[in-house]
Amino acid sequence: MVKSVAIVTGASQGIGRATAIRLAKDFEVLVLVARNRENLKDTSRLVQAIGAQTLVVDVDISTPGMPEVVVEQVLARFGRIDALLNIAGAVPQIDLFEMTDEQWSSGTELKLHGARRMTLAAWPALKASKGSVVLMSGNSADVPKAGYAAVATINAAIVALAKAFADRGIQDDVQVNSVLPGPVMTGRRRSFLEKWAPANGMSVDEATIKFPQNAGISRFGEPEEIANLLAFLVSPPARWMTGSALRMDGGEVKSV
Incomplete structure (x- = not known):
């Protein structure tokens, strides 16, 4: 039986791929989740080269029921989940007055509801392992503008969602934080x-x-810099940090 399993959504590219590679130093198994199977295979090869096992799950977590499919596969194969890193989700940066309902909905379903459903599906296993969750937001949550209203709105909602999960996590012994990167x-x-x-x-x-x-x-910023922060958040030294929203943006947001 393996001792540590981490799920990374959005692992096919960018920050998700960098995070999976970084976590290969700390976890025995990396579960790589995204829609693009070929890109996931590339990530898998890079993770395995470091020494971790991988499970590739090419699903669209914006589809209701798919997060449960991911969790079922992980538990059937490895029997545990120790960390969940919700990184999937790209929201179009379109002007507030030009963005369609469909564009709003697609961003919300993947980044916000995808993370919510994944966290809910994995929660019982995370409770059993006293695990950790990270939700990926963005610094636009603090500086909403007309040019990227949907991004800002969804990112702000993710911060609130993470805090709500963290509140429940206090009684269930599950650590939950969010991260707000700047331009990477x-x-x-x-x-x-x-x-x-x-x-x-x-x-x-x-x-x-x-x-x-x-x-x-x-x-x-570089994806690897965000990945290092995420790796810290799901490590034992960060265990007492929960309900926090950590900004890493090179100083772009100037507010206190």
């Missing part, structure tokens, strides 16, 4: 810059420098 250089961010740069009369390299400056920070 993921593949999705690079694709955005490849469109943004020429539209603003500059190269991608120039945009990579200019864009963070416009946000009042020195540079973009």
